[in-house]
Amino acid sequence: MKEKLQKIREEAIEKIQSSDNLDKLNEIKVAVLGKKGELTEVLKGMKDVAAEDRPKVGQLVNETRVAIEEKMEEMRKRLADVAREQKLKNEVIDVTLPSKKNFVGHRHPNTIALEELYRIFVGMGYEVVEGPEVEYDYYNFEALNIPANHPAKDEQDTFYINENIVLRTQTSPVQVREMEKGKLPIRMLAPGRVFRSDEVDATHSPSFHQVEGLVIDKNITFADLKGTLAEFAKELFGEDTKVKFRPHHFPFTEPSAEMDVSCFKCGGKGCRMCKGSGWIEILGCGMVHPRVFTMSGIDPDEYTGFAFGIGLERISLLKYEIDDMRLLYENDTRFLKQF
């Protein structure tokens, strides 16, 4: 009996030691300690052992089982460690590999142009303000010295919400809203969407954007207007840019002008960009009309000011030499991702 147990023990331990995976170890467990296992068989034979020897043999069987179980547990741990290490090795991440490309959106040409205007004018101390897109007739026309029967009001093809409310046709009403606040001096820039009932084509859209400028203080003169806008043109189109002011008419400014810049493409010699003239029209401007001041509660004898209105699309189309305004609104990513 003793020898038999010894043999079972040695053989089991040897098998355990030479097993190289957990499945094999399990097989051994079944073969030795299982219901029909070798050691179990020995236990079954206990009934043939003499009564006085039973405790001793029992103890021996137990020792054998414990020894085998301990060995098995030790091996199980070792194999589990090996298996885990192997798993980690297989799952290793090479952090030096290039990652998947992340696609980020592009800024719209209008956004880029607007940010450029902010950079220039905020740098000169202007504050950015906004006004409503749905606007009272009063702010859009009347307070800007465009009375009901004024031909300029006919010229503006306006979307009417009702008799008194329109979709603003210009950002100029923000001037009035700012003046009404009564906080002087004013140096403001008002960007925003405007609406006109135009047909869509390469140069027209029923909805586009303007950026309004307004400066009001004591002793502001046309020289301030010229100096400011000449500096703006240089910042936007380059140091060599020249400006030219042509007399014009706007009801809310007196005198009024349109400003041209020397063509940044040909330098003024004449090309396709400037249609051969060497000059490109860029904005409308003028000295704030005394009537506009009075209507907004500012004394025109004490304060003067200048205003300007820039078409944002005009700037982005010129800057990127885009020849069709519709491209700016279609949001075709093949177009947009160029910027």
Ligand code: DAH
């Ligand atoms: N509001 C004018 C327009 O839509 C543009 C404009 C011209 C704005 C002269 C001004 C200005 O502030 O002084 O055509």
